[in-house]
Amino acid sequence: MASAGALHPVNAHLMVGPGCSLPPGRYAYDPLEHRARLRGPAPADAPPGLAVVLTVTVQRTASHYGHRAWPLLLLDTGHAAAALAMAAVAHGYRARVTLNADAAELAAAAGLPAPGRWHATWAGTTPEQPLAAVHITLHADASGRFDRRPLTTWAAEPFAAPPVAGPASGLAPGPAGRRAGAVLAALARSADSAVWWPAGSPPMCEGPSLARAIARRRSAPPPLNGQPDDAALATVLTSAGESSPCGPAWCAAVGTPPGLVVADPAEPRVLRLVAKGEARPTLAVWAARQGWLAEAGAVLIGEGVPDGASAEQVRVAHLAAGYAVACAELTATALGLRTRPIGSWQAADLGAALGGRAGRRWILHGLALAAPLPVSLPSRSERR
Numbered sequence: 001m002a003s004a005g006a007l008h009p010v011n012a013h014l015m016v017g018p019g020c021s022l023p024p025g026r027y028a029y030d031p032l033e034h035r036a037r038l039r040g041p042a043p044a045d046a047p048p049g050l051a052v053v054l055t056v057t058v059q060r061t062a063s064h065y066g067h068r069a070w071p072l073l074l075l076d077t078g079h080a081a082a083a084l085a086m087a088a089v090a091h092g093y094r095a096r097v098t099l100n101a102d103a104a105e106l107a108a109a110a111g112l113p114a115p116g117r118w119h120a121t122w123a124g125t126t127p128e129q130p131l132a133a134v135h136i137t138l139h140a141d142a143s144g145r146f147d148r149r150p151l152t153t154w155a156a157e158p159f160a161a162p163p164v165a166g167p168a169s170g171l172a173p174g175p176a177g178r179r180a181g182a183v184l185a186a187l188a189r190s191a192d193s194a195v196w197w198p199a200g201s202p203p204m205c206e207g208p209s210l211a212r213a214i215a216r217r218r219s220a221p222p223p224l225n226g227q228p229d230d231a232a233l234a235t236v237l238t239s240a241g242e243s244s245p246c247g248p249a250w251c252a253a254v255g256t257p258p259g260l261v262v263a264d265p266a267e268p269r270v271l272r273l274v275a276k277g278e279a280r281p282t283l284a285v286w287a288a289r290q291g292w293l294a295e296a297g298a299v300l301i302g303e304g305v306p307d308g309a310s311a312e313q314v315r316v317a318h319l320a321a322g323y324a325v326a327c328a329e330l331t332a333t334a335l336g337l338r339t340r341p342i343g344s345w346q347a348a349d350l351g352a353a354l355g356g357r358a359g360r361r362w363i364l365h366g367l368a369l370a371a372p373l374p375v376s377l378p379s380r381s382e383r384r
C-alpha cells in the first residue's frame with residue numbers, strides 16, 4: 001500500500017463476526033508480526049462478516065511532515081480503505097466503505113476511548129484517531145441487502161484491551177502531532193449518519209487481473225517521463241472518477257498538446273481538452289518543489305473543497321481522494337503504466353490559476369503517470 005513518506009500511520013481494528021476464518025472477537029492488526037491480536041470478545045448478536053475501523057497514529061506522519069501532516073493522514077487512510085476493499089473484492093467478497101462515520105461511533109465500535117479521552121483512559125499509550133471503516137462480507141443477507149449499520153452492535157460493547165505496542169509506541173505526540181491530531185479530531189466529528197457505499201473493481205481490474213494489479217503495484221522512482229496514450233490516460237481518469245460517490249473531480253496535466261484533459265463522460269476511453277497551456281511546471285512548484293513533475297508523462301489531479309466547506313466535506317473529500325488514487329494506481333498498473341502518488345500540495349489553487357474565482361478548486365491529491373518503459377532488447381554481447 002502506498003503511504004506518504006512510507007510512514008504507514010494507518011492502523012486496522014478488526015471486528016470479526018460469525019462466518020469468518022478467525023473466531024468472533026475484536027482484534028488489532030499487528031503489522032510488525034503480521035498477526036491479528038485478540039483484544040476482546042464479540043457481542044452474541046454480532047453481525048456476520050468483518051468490520052474494520054481504520055485509525056491513524058498521528059505522530060508517525062507529523063514527525064516528518066509537521067504542519068503538512070493532517071491532509072496526508074487523511075489521504076493515507078483513503079489509500080488503506082481502498083487497499084482493504086480491493087483485496088476483499090479480489091478474493092470474491094463484498095466490501096462497503098464509509099468515509100463520514102462519526103469518530104465517536106468508530107471508536108466505540110473498535111472498543112477504543114471516545115475522542116479526547118485517550119490519555120485519561122489509557123495513560124502512557126499512543127493515541128489513535130479513527131477516520132473510516134470498511135465492512136466485508138461473503139454475501140449480502142438473505143433478503144439480498146447488507147446490514148445497514150454494521151458498527152452499531154459492536155459500539156454497544158464495553159471497551160476492549162488497549163492495542164498492542166506499535167512502531168510509535170511510547171512516542172508522546174510533539175507540538176506538530178498534537179496540532180494535527182486536534183485538526184483531525186475536529187474534522188472527524190459528524191452529526192450525519194454514516195453513509196456506506198459498495199466498492200467495485202476499478203476498470204481493467206475485473207476478476208484475477210485485480211489480484212495481479214494489487215501484487216504488482218509499486219511507486220515507480222522518478223523520473224516518470226513518457227506520456228501515456230490517450231485511451232490509457234482516459235481509463236485511469238475514469239477509474240479515479242468512478243471509484244466512489246464522494247468525489248473529488250479529476251483532470252490530468254499533459255505536455256502533448258500542453259493542457260488539462262478529462263475523460264469524456266460519454267466515452268470514458270476518450271480525452272477532452274478542458275484548458276490549454278503547460279501546467280506541469282506550476283504543479284511541480286505547488287507539490288513542494290518536486291521538479292521532476294514538470295517532465296512527468298501526465299499528472300492526475302483531484303480538486304475540490306471550496307473555501308467555507310464543512311469539516312465533514314473536508315474530511316470526506318481527502319479520504320475519497322486517497323481512495324481514488326489507490327484505485328487509479330491499480331488501473332494504471334493493469335495497463336502497464338508507471339505511477340507515483342503525490343501529496344503535500346501547498347497553496348495549489350487550480351481555479352485561480354485558470355483565471356476563475358480564488359479558493360474554489362484546491363488540489364487535494366495527485367498521481368504522476370508515465371508510459372511503460374520500452375522493453376530493452378538484449379545487447380549484442382548479451383545475445384552472444
Ligand SMILES: Cc1cc2nc3c(=O)[nH]c(=O)nc-3n(C[C@H](O)[C@H](O)[C@H](O)COP(=O)(O)O)c2cc1C
Nearest residue numbers: 001002003004005006075076079218219341342343
Ligand atoms: C498520500 C501520499 C502522498 C505521497 N506523496 C508523494 C510525493 O509527494 N512525492 C513522492 O515522490 N512520493 C509520494 N508518495 C509515494 C510514497 O513515497 C510511496 O507510496 C512510499 O514510499 C511507499 O512505496 P510504494 O508505494 O512503492 O509501496 C505518496 C504516497 C501517498 C500515499
